[in-house]
Amino acid sequence: MNVSRPLYREPTAIGFSGAVRVLLFVGGSVLGLALGYFIPLIAKWALTLPWVPYEGPLKLITSVSGLWATVIASLLGLAAGLWFAQEVIKDTLHVVVSGETIRLEKDGAAQELTRETIGAVFLDGKQLVVLGNKGEELARETYEWASGRIAGALTEHGYPWSPGGDPYKEHFRRWVPDTADLPPAVNALLKAREIALQKKEKGEAKELRREVSKLGFVVRDEGTRQYWRAQTTGS
Known part of the structure; x- marks a missing residue:
């Protein structure tokens, strides 16, 4: 499949934007702090339920009180919220499309594919798939965000996008x-x-x-x- 190479300017990045990343960290922090702060109250309320499991750990939580206990619980909640936001970002595929390469970043790892090696790109359900010139599979990653944006970026940069799926x-x-x-x-x-x-x-x-x-x-x-x-x- 011959695709003309456009005279392109800036690479196109698709994934969580900087603003969304900030919102995730802020939201995770706020939720974590709130959960940590209210955990003793939640545990106390849960113990009033006749069917609640894990009574031992819940009683241990309610037995610890005071300012320092609240501070420590809140800090632990904050740390958990930040960790959760980081895991969400890390687990979400980030794609950078330039005139020469497609770069896939996920789970702390990166894979860069050059234009000359790519024969077709398409979505297989929720997975972004890149094939080589002989039909070999170069990459397959779960991609659940803005499928229209990835299709637009790849076609604008001149990559062989397959709108009908796997050729x-x-x-x-x-x-x-x-x-x-x-x-x-x-x-x-x-x-x-x-x-x-x-x-x-x-x-x-x-x-x-x-x-x-x-x-x-x-x-x-x-x-x-x-x-x-x-x-x-x-x-």
Whole structure:
């Protein structure tokens, strides 16, 4: 797919803006402080309920009183709020599109893909997928924000955006244990990955996807069902 390269100026960043990040930290701080401050009162109220579990920890909380206890509880709540805001930001995909590269940042890691290596980009449900020139999968990351913005940024920068989704979707086949058309090593990886999907171990499933890719196959999911195709279906 030949796409002309526009004369473009500034890179386009898509994800949480600076203002939204500030709001997340401020909101997390306020909620954390409030929760920490009111925890003793909440615990005292909970103990009046006949069915409440964990009475021991709740009684311990209500037994500690005084100014210092309130200050410490509030500070702990503040720390929890800041941690929560940081985790939300870290877990949200940040995309930077320039004339030469697409940069994906998530979970404290970054992946940069050059224009020459990219054959197609599309959304597969809530996942942003980047394919190479021969149909190999270069990146797949969950992306739940402003899908119109990412499509607009990629097309404006001249990347091969596929509005209809995966151009190779007809090549996928449902995986079942010991599929005859797959090497034993790939079947073993997909079996382990099925268990990871059932246990909702996202990190393990992602790592196993990379291992399958190294052996020349692409995997996509529908719930815990896995579908596969060979990488080199493109020209």
